Amino acid sequence: MDKTLTAIVIDDDKDVLELFSEYLKIIQVEVVGKGHNGKKAVELYQEKSPDITFVDLTMPEYDGIFALQSIREIDPKANVIIITGNLQKDVSEKLDCLNPDKILQKPFEVDKIIEAVDWIKNSK
Numbered sequence: 001m002d003k004t005l006t007a008i009v010i011d012d013d014k015d016v017l018e019l020f021s022e023y024l025k026i027i028q029v030e031v032v033g034k035g036h037n038g039k040k041a042v043e044l045y046q047e048k049s050p051d052i053t054f055v056d057l058t059m060p061e062y063d064g065i066f067a068l069q070s071i072r073e074i075d076p077k078a079n080v081i082i083i084t085g086n087l088q089k090d091v092s093e094k095l096d097c098l099n100p101d102k103i104l105q106k107p108f109e110v111d112k113i114i115e116a117v118d119w120i121k122n123s124k
Contacts, residue, residue, distance in 0.1 A: 008033040038062030057084035
């Protein structure tokens with residue numbers, strides 16, 4: 001039997017946060033933490049050590065780039081998937097340097113989330 005994957009979900013939009021968390025539950029990924037900014041992502045990562053961290057790119061105060069950078073400093077092998085509705089060229093280049101595992105575009109579809117989760121499962 002496969003081990004249930006755990007995840008934290010970070011997004012400043014409460015509706016997106018809840019919807020994304022529900023999608024993960026449907027595909028049997030246990031959501032062990034939720035937050036609204038990059039600082040909370042780092043705190044939850046340290047506290048929960050999830051298999052996957054889903055983090056929104058654009059948030060006030062501490063954004064997804066802060067979260068990705070900080071989590072990778074803690075654990076270079078952390079599985080971090082960026083969620084974004086607006087991937088501009090300069091941000092895309094910065095993300096390339098930080099090497100997120102995947103980038104999911106909003107609005108997202110369940111099959112894209114499944115693909116990303118399966119990719120993480122198969123890369124372990």
